[in-house]
Amino acid sequence: MTSDFEPTGGIHHVTALASDPQRNVDFYTETLGLRLVKQSVNQDEVHTYHLFYGDGIGSTGTSMTFFPIEHARQGRVGSGQVQTVAFLIDPDAVEFWVERFSALGVDYAAPETRGDETVIPFRDPDGLHLELVAHPDAPAGNPWEHSPVPDAHQIRGFFGVTLALHTAGPTADLLEAMGYARVGDIDAARTRFRADGDLGFVVDIIANEERGRGVPGAGTVHHVAFRVPDDDTHEQWRQALIARNLNVTDVIDRKWFHSIYFREPGGVLFEIATENPGYTVDEELAALGTNLVLPEWLEGRRSEIESKLTPLDISRPATMEADQ
Template sequence: MAPTTRGLHHVTAIAGDPQENAEFYVETLGLRFIKKTVNHDDTYTYHFYFGDGEGTPGTNITFFPWGDRGRSGQFGAGQTKTTAYSVPSGSLDYWIDRLEAHGVDVTEPTDRFGETVIEFEDPDGITLSLVATDAPTAHPWEASPVPERHQLRGLNSVTLAVNEIEPTADVLTTGLGYEFETEEDGRHRYRATDSGSGSTVDLLETDRARGRSGIGTVHHVAYKAQDTTEQERWREHLADQNLRVTEIIDRTYFQSIYFREPGGVLFEIATTEPGFTVDQTDDELGADLALPEWLEHEREEIESHLPSFETPSRI
């Protein structure tokens, strides 16, 4: 029997200035700064994680802030168009007022598949949306500048832009176990068998050329796997679908495999364990630079190359 994902694990994007990035996601959106580490494949670049009070899988958005040395990305086919978070029903007026007070332009509320949605951009131009739902929050963050009753309640969905719907849809359904739900205004909705928060992927067809990765674009979308045993089943299953899948890679806080679907979007499947307290206590999360054991001997050199950054006061 083929494995089926329980939905979104995290979304990883590319930012510019690390300070501006962290201040927006903590001070404006009210997410907790869960982890300050480095990109394992580019150790002179930070890797930031933001999430709910415990960094629960399915609530996290992560960033590689490239700083001044990074090139700007170009949105196009094969990329994530929008990353959506759930907020409590009745909270959108609060969020419109809050975002506008922070100088963020917000769209008028619109109806999408019977849900009310607003959209806006982060400081680097990454499109975000808030969807009013009744989804529960896993772990509220007591120190958030956003009152608990209005806090973001985890990833709701991602919208992927592709030149052709069918090849990507086939990976979602045959590959990842999603089911086609409905179509509205050219938007094709797919839902994981676990229909909770973060279970939805939307596909939009675009005539744009392939996008260019860089500041202001999403790098990859990650889906949940329970453990490495399930990941091995995923590797075999996806290989049977003629997809090129990496070996399991240790990302300290989870184990990962990666593959690129035919439409160009980079997908990851990540385990839900061991989690962010594997190297820091809950009280320490986000406070200091966390490095995997195999990079500890390079700490001094790595820190000397990282850009200036002041950890948010709310951690």
């Protein structure tokens, strides 16, 4: 597939499945120091939260989101899924994060070298496979002033994702059409693709024909979204994907962006989302994430929806101050 229009500009957001919503908030805000930039609900299952985390201003390319389903079954990562989500940090932040993870009892592994990067593998409380990638191209970012993590060491946004597939070929072709150039083999198992831009610019593929299919559930990724600048480019991509015989949805208004969804040839659910209007379309910047917000088409059901959601405590205990 080739195109005469703008390629996707990297990762827009990644959405994963979790279990306990309060535990999810505590880990991503208190441990990782991300900002809760939006409290809403899964628009396809409105009695489940949709929680969005990001940098200090909710920038595109920094947003890790979750559908936390209380008492959800545990998922199993396998073929046809995102295997790992990787965040960018500054190279000087590695020691800080190792010490922080150790002090807070996070499930992590010792830093390892992968090409010119230092990688800290870790898992969240639901077992989601995550990495901190210390990369020389990490941007300065937009730190969150109330984070328990010092500005210089805060997560800057996405580095990328690793896809677990049976075979790489058709997916590799699609990624190249989307603007991810093939870099080559990083190691014996991993093939890298890189886009322009400074956030969400890497997709790695690990292909293994003998690996079993993944099982959705807590601790697995639901989908990965790639960003485009505007609605015109969005529609052009939709038509291009239809021409490729991929089963693409109609455009869906998610209030903060417009979305289309499809399964790439290896089975991973992809989304293409617009950069605008963004998270401040319905909240002031200073108030992001402080209240449950609903798109106007769900506002009439607010009382019903709120009655089915467990209230969240989003106040951060002063136990890990930013000067530690």
